[in-house]
Amino acid sequence: MRILAITDIHGSESVKYAVREWLDMFKPEIVTISGDITNFGPPSWARKFLDAIPLPKFAVPGNCDPPNVIEEIKKSKAKCLHFSREKYKDFEFVGLGGSISTPFGTPFELEEEEIYNELKKVIVPRAIIVSHTPAKGHLDSIPSRGSGLGSVSLLRIVKEYQPILFISGHIHESVGVERDGKTVFVNPGPAKNNMCAIIDIPDAYSKNVDMKTEIKVDLISQ
Template identity: 40%
Template sequence: MRILALADVHGDHSHIESLLEMAGNIDLVVISGDLTQFGPASEAETVLSMFDVPVLAVAGNCDPKDVNDVIDSSDAVNLHKSVEKIEGVTFIGMGGSSPTPFCTPFELEEDEIEAALEPLFAEAEGTVVLVSHAPPKGLLDDVGGNNVGSTAVAKFIDRARLVICAHIHEARGFARSGDTFLVNPGMAAQGYGALIELEPDNVSVVFLEA
């Protein structure tokens, strides 16, 4: 499965067409949050309309909560607190983020994140991909020497084959924890994305810059 991973659009979708061209033939687009810069929700509608392949998306902490309604009413799948199975792969989603110092529009307490993810993972079968706006604490979450990721998300990563996250702009990159691969594709607003090849026995990543 060839996945174009995008994140942190923040209302600037000017690079997305170029990223699509660079990615070539893809099966799926995954957007791991912050489609808008604190709204309006119509910006998310514009982004979601740019693709002619299936799209899975979660809103980010900088998205007003009505962005969830926009995703629901679009052709994309809203993965927030939900599961979608595609070609034997189980995608699990978590939008928003754990609490930040900035009181952004879409934040969740750690216990709420954990309570939402546990039943989703309990029912998951086959290859599991977690799409979370917030990274797990300790991986792809460094800001000025501090790990600011979600402790709740961190509890589940060993139950996934792949984690696609975002949120921490400085932490664009790739990490591995045991058998789990983690990818932060970087800010689409700055022309960044990632092409992920998900195979039964391997995950490979090519970072794109438009």
């Protein structure tokens, strides 16, 4: 399964054209969208953006999306993963929108306790997590503010359930790929800056994470 992973669109019209190019160039099977689809609205823009992508897609809102973007995602042709689980092939996708508390008082922020309690209701072992917020200690650093800006609750979920893949966004400065145990962490970088990730997962990986063939990630910047 090949995934085109994007995040942090922030209402950029140019991303619509970039996505078309990536679809033609890399031929992904599905698309994941890890939040901040709009830049503080309007919520309807999120639906239009998602419906322009002609592939199966899984999306969550970000902290810069008004909370009612959730309803626009649900009205769109995308699957809304916020505190929800969806199956594609043999892979279980679980998601989290918004972010933990920020110094900026953005529209969609959540408490750590809510994140953990709600995700516990839907998470399963070996899932693919699509989150706006990173897990604490993984791709969550800003040079001016230091590291460890991710969610403690998400890190706890990772340790307890060992997802095979964790795709996040939010921290524009922490583009990259990390591996910790059986989990691969990916921050594709902000799509508004023409960045994305192409992720290749063997179809059998959902059942056997000890396969010799590992998840492959290519970070794209144009």
